[in-house]
Amino acid sequence: MSARPPASSESNSGETPGADPDDPIGMRFPNLARIWNYQLGGKDNFEIDRKASDAANGLVANLGVPTGAAIALEGRHLLQRMVDYMLGQGVRQFLDLGSGLPNMASTHQIAHRAAPETRVVYVDSDPMVSAHTAALAAGRNVVTVQGDLREPGQVLGDERVRDLLDFGQPVGIIFMNVLHCLWNEEDPWGLVRRFEDATAPGSYLAISHMTTEAHPEAAEKVFQMTQDLHWDAPLLSRDRADIARLFGGFTLVEPGLVPPAQWRPDLDNPLRENEIGGGEETVLETSFAELPDDELGVGWHLCGIGVR
Numbered sequence: 001m002s003a004r005p006p007a008s009s010e011s012n013s014g015e016t017p018g019a020d021p022d023d024p025i026g027m028r029f030p031n032l033a034r035i036w037n038y039q040l041g042g043k044d045n046f047e048i049d050r051k052a053s054d055a056a057n058g059l060v061a062n063l064g065v066p067t068g069a070a071i072a073l074e075g076r077h078l079l080q081r082m083v084d085y086m087l088g089q090g091v092r093q094f095l096d097l098g099s100g101l102p103n104m105a106s107t108h109q110i111a112h113r114a115a116p117e118t119r120v121v122y123v124d125s126d127p128m129v130s131a132h133t134a135a136l137a138a139g140r141n142v143v144t145v146q147g148d149l150r151e152p153g154q155v156l157g158d159e160r161v162r163d164l165l166d167f168g169q170p171v172g173i174i175f176m177n178v179l180h181c182l183w184n185e186e187d188p189w190g191l192v193r194r195f196e197d198a199t200a201p202g203s204y205l206a207i208s209h210m211t212t213e214a215h216p217e218a219a220e221k222v223f224q225m226t227q228d229l230h231w232d233a234p235l236l237s238r239d240r241a242d243i244a245r246l247f248g249g250f251t252l253v254e255p256g257l258v259p260p261a262q263w264r265p266d267l268d269n270p271l272r273e274n275e276i277g278g279g280e281e282t283v284l285e286t287s288f289a290e291l292p293d294d295e296l297g298v299g300w301h302l303c304g305i306g307v308r
């Protein structure tokens, strides 16, 4: 698996998804935010995204590996448990980077169920994500910013971010299923460090990242598919050591770096829709589909939470 971005001459005859002024939201190429939305049963996607999702699911199913839909659902359950954990540690402000299209219980809903005063900033580089999130997740204590986590200075310096979050107090920084979109050359380790440097002691870092550990052949083939079909982002699985290194100065809390199904499964509460209900936020789908038993612990990701 190459960890370097293709040179422009190698990639799509120099065409960059989304960079075409005639195609501002990148409808000509499969788009990861919309693919993830489709995998989660959402409606904010186009035929090109559905075809790419189905192709990826077919490829991994042929290798006997769980599909993107199972992985995406497992990831949303994990987000719920990780946010609940950080709330339990007293965190009342979150910076959710690469937050995705809102079609299943999102960070602010999970948090507001228990602590309505919690402040949440969503950051995503995709224009459709920021438009939908701003519309659906509008409300007190929630801000949506279209921003690129490869520009930490811009994200952290954004007035809306600084107005809502107090970086003198602990923050929960969330990178769920996004750091594998960055090439090694873009230095995901250094970028995470920039966010770490902005946080106060007592802050938390939550990461879930695709790994080569469980299904190396499928990981390589899925990566190659993202390149061949010109997805707007690569899916670069990494090994345990490279993922562990992302935590930098944060100390991993128990149970350490594990597959999502093994990360504090006792915190899972799929009946949360009963508790979230009411108020404006019910416009979002807050129910959680059951995870099929045979797809638990799929091991495509490694995840953990670190504390400063």
Ligand SMILES: C[S@@+](CC[C@H](N)C(=O)[O-])C[C@H]1O[C@@H](n2cnc3c(N)ncnc32)[C@H](O)[C@@H]1O
Pocket (backbone or CB within 6 Å): 032, 033, 036, 075, 076, 097, 098, 099, 100, 101, 123, 124, 125, 126, 129, 147, 148, 149, 150, 175, 176, 177, 178, 181, 233
């Ligand atoms: C696979 S989705 C994950 C969404 C959500 N975090 C979740 O776990 O359900 C990855 C998201 O990261 C966003 N993304 C990819 N690269 C990004 C970057 N450099 N900066 C900000 N967002 C990015 C994509 O637009 C997409 O919405």
